[in-house]
Amino acid sequence: MATTAESIAMPGASASEPEDPRDHLMLDPRPRGEMNAMVMESMHTTSKKFWGVVIFLVLTVLFALVGAWIYMIAEGMGVTGLTRPVYWGIFIVDMVFWIGISHAGTFISALLRVMKYEIRRPFTRAAELMTTFGLIQAALCIFIHLGRVWLAYWLIPYPNGRELWPNFHSPLMWDFMAITTYVIASTMYLFMPLIPDLAMARDRSTGWRKTFYRVISLGFRGTEAEWKHLKTAMNIFAFAIIPVMFSVHTVVSWDFAMSTRPGWNSTVFGPYFVIGALHSGIAAVMIVLFMIRSTMKNMKYFIRPEHFDFLGKLSLIVSMAWAYFFFNDYLVPWYGGNKFEQLLLDFHAHGPFAWVWVSMLICNIVIPWAILWNKKWRRTPWLMLVVGIVINIGMWIERFVIIPVSLTITRMPFTWRLYKPSIEIPITIGTFALFMLLYMLASRLIPLVPVWEVQEGQNAHILRKVGKVSIPSVSDVD
């Protein structure tokens, strides 16, 4: 023990300012009643500005998403920029992007829960909510891309007069199965740990809110049996949803990798897509946490610089992993010398979309690496917001490069044509607006901080004296 104490007080450590243990949420407990009141107040407090933003988002969704989609349905897919050889455009880019965003919720909530990372506690719900709403956007993009969306039910296997059965040999069908599984599972996973907080909200509400919480909290009281069943089900989910998360983006990557197209037919696409999803997802959590912290009342107590610091470190590691996979995906075709692969790589780096390709590398590697190595910067929320936005722009661009830009170069040069999106742009803006709208409305209806999990964590933490310093210790509460 003495050795440990000495190693903590190493020379150099004394030069820096000693960290106040109360900087850590887990070591700065407040009475549960107070935390409940803070969360309830954050849900109930709205302003004219809030409703102004909501109205703006509703209008954006109505015009940019619903209006443009109806127009597209009425006029046909010809109003999009899709044409030979680029038949998959921004709708598919958006779909892959939103599925990527959805990965962070599961990763942060489930994986960190399984690994017993205590720092996860205050922001798991914010991330889980992002998963569910991200998947809604992804599903929407698939339906938009279908064109004749009213025939979407053909994907469902049921006997019918024309003997049209889904083809389970097709990666698109695997995608349908994987995304369906993930949407259902992540929504259930969002709901389960929410039940005790809904019961808390029920105990503190009146009027229509009381009725709403009474119904959706299912009569939960917190008996030993109820907790036992809830924890058991949550444990099963935490373990089971992790491989599902990995499978979803792997299957999405197979939509591309199973073809023999240059740039797509890659065995590394599965993990490359998964790591890309985590990259954008974690960055999105940083954005969401910043928004929650800066716009919702009392959230500065729950969402602290330590959480941005943690996400920043995670993001840096994932960024390095992404760079590794990107290089892998680049090196093999470059070395292989296949003519069309070489042409595609050259088109990426020197063609009309070269600025996009370079921007991707700057956003996904250069800027995160330049900023996230520094602890002080990682603990600066607005800077993490900037990094989060930059990474998400970079990851959206990455999907743009993989899909429409890569589709431009085929083995038939006479078909080469640049993709120029048109109605896809307002629809994309509309999906972003819908995501933000859903999140804003949800923030007023459900507690974004799992108060019971925070209290459980705080109960398990103590400061332990080791030599001349106090270090945080945590007991295993599960």
Added chain:
Amino acid sequence: MAEPLTLVVLFADIDPTVNAIDKLHEMGITDEKMDIISGIPFNQEVLGRPKLSTFIPRLAMGGAMIGLIAALFLVFGIPGLYPIRVGGQPMFPIPVFFIIAFELTMLGLMGTAFLGLFLAGRLPAYEPKMYVPEISDGKIAVVFPCPVEMQAQFEKAMLSLGAEQVRSVEAKTL
């Protein structure tokens, strides 16, 4: 003899709660008769109470099996009903089966685990119940039936062990 009351004893912390549970055992209240209600979960080991079992894992395994069977039907049954030749692949491809089998097995597993939460916890339960809202404020409640004539004795014992409140409650709609 009068109907027994239901007493709710509220504690702010876990240690006095555990002492109170031991005391109630001494006073003749068995584990089956009392319930501990709290705003955060506590292990039965922490409370010194008999371990609770749940059938959710077994149900989830059953759900996983159903998912697997559904995958078998989809991947092997459907091409049998309506054959489509794809890219020289066999009609009943094993690698494809693994993908569909994985997704549906996991869906079955998680779907039934979720369902199990409702079945095992008997949720939703909107009928009147013994409850006090202070529980979600972090208080720990020990709830047990108490003969009317012994109410004062139980109250005294619980207060001496650090209870914040001892009161009788009636079931009410939450």
